[in-house]
Amino acid sequence: MSLLELRGLSVRFETPAGSVKAASDVFLALDEHETLAIVGETGCGKSVIANAILRLLPENASVTGSVIYRGMDLLKMSEREISRIRGREIAIIFQNPSAALNPVHRILDQVSEPLLIHLNLPRHKALHEADRLLIALGLNGAGRLYPFQLSGGMNQRAMIACSSVLRPKILMADEPTKGLDQSMVENALELIGSVRDESSASLIMITHDLDVALSISERIAVMYCGEIVEMGRTENVLCDPEHPYTKALRESMPDRGFKPIPGNTPSMIDPPEGCRFHPRCPFKMDICSREKPSLNNSCGRYVRCWRCT
Numbered sequence: 212m213s214l215l216e217l218r219g220l221s222v223r224f225e226t227p228a229g230s231v232k233a234a235s236d237v238f239l240a241l242d243e244h245e246t247l248a249i250v251g252e253t254g255c256g257k258s259v260i261a262n263a264i265l266r267l268l269p270e271n272a273s274v275t276g277s278v279i280y281r282g283m284d285l286l287k288m289s290e291r292e293i294s295r296i297r298g299r300e301i302a303i304i305f306q307n308p309s310a311a312l313n314p315v316h317r318i319l320d321q322v323s324e325p326l327l328i329h330l331n332l333p334r335h336k337a338l339h340e341a342d343r344l345l346i347a348l349g350l351n352g353a354g355r356l357y358p359f360q361l362s363g364g365m366n367q368r369a370m371i372a373c374s375s376v377l378r379p380k381i382l383m384a385d386e387p388t389k390g391l392d393q394s395m396v397e398n399a400l401e402l403i404g405s406v407r408d409e410s411s412a413s414l415i416m417i418t419h420d421l422d423v424a425l426s427i428s429e430r431i432a433v434m435y436c437g438e439i440v441e442m443g444r445t446e447n448v449l450c451d452p453e454h455p456y457t458k459a460l461r462e463s464m465p466d467r468g469f470k471p472i473p474g475n476t477p478s479m480i481d482p483p484e485g486c487r488f489h490p491r492c493p494f495k496m497d498i499c500s501r502e503k504p505s506l507n508n509s510c511g512r513y514v515r516c517w518r519c520t
């Protein structure tokens with residue numbers, strides 16, 4: 212059985228303009244020790260999925276389906292039960308350290324806090340453990356400093372330390388490389404990879420950068436307009452994409468000449484009928500605007516396209 216399974220997860224946000232269908236009927240499985248990438252254009256629902264798993268969405272969200280972690284449905288747990296999962300079993304590494312770190316507490320106190328609160332460790336043990344982790348992440352001596360005294364890269368390491376100090380079984384990294392220059396990207400990936408390996412965790416890597424996905428993940432899910440349109444082994448999907456959207460996404464990457472995907476990003480309030488990608492698809496057929504294709508599985512490669520059925 213998988214470590215984590217999303218079964219028909221859907222998320223809607225009620226807004227004055229209408230109901231935003233941010234994620235629709237998402238099926239995903241994550242195995243132990245596995246790294247899965249979730250990719251897609253901005254606004255396609257990647258962060259919403261990560262936040263729905265840990266029930267971190269705002270009040271205007273309605274979530275249906277199930278999120279099964281070790282046989283338990285996280286969506287059915289009490290607030291108290293889910294708060295024991297957060298950080299301890301499943302943790303998120305956010306993109307922006309300044310939003311995740313508290314400016315008025317020293318780094319060591321912030322990293323050790325989860326050990327005091329979640330594990331009830333005595334203070335000296337918690338500090339010792341936090342110190343050990345900071346050293347492992349190359350932050351020797353930074354524990355007594357405040358976030359403003361550290362560089363951006365060091366703060367990112369500190370934040371990764373906070374997210375991983377309880378050795379969660381699943382790490383979810385939401386665009387951890389966004390805005391970093393190339394040398395920093397490799398650095399951040401290496402760091403997250405080593406934290407994952409040290410706690411023998413699984414990793415969900417959310418990114419819009421296909422190179423990042425290729426370098427860190429074994430499997431990949433490509434999302435378009437709230438739906439998974441293609442999923443499979445990362446190398447197969449990215450080197451030989453089957454869904455027209457995956458193809459277009461690949462062509463839009465810098466190393467392929469930045470060819471923009473034609474047309475506009477669809478409305479999430481009134482998504483296109485039939486295949487949601489059909490208004491932008493160079494290969495569309497009659498049926499594509501009328502009927503919704505399902506996500507078909509052929510030998511572990513899933514594709515949602517009428518041409519591939």
Ligand SMILES: Nc1ncnc2c1ncn2[C@@H]1O[C@H](COP(=O)(O)OP(=O)(O)OP(=O)(O)O)[C@@H](O)[C@H]1O
Pocket residue numbers: 224225226231232233251252253254255256257258259260269271386419479
């Ligand atoms: N609180 C909210 N209320 C209404 N709509 C929301 C809310 N949060 C997210 N959305 C909408 O849900 C959709 C999915 O958002 P999400 O943040 O998951 O996108 P994303 O794929 O993570 O994009 P990015 O790459 O920019 O981070 C978007 O259309 C977004 O506008």
Ligand code: NI
Pocket residue numbers: 257258259385386
């Ligand atoms: Ni996001």
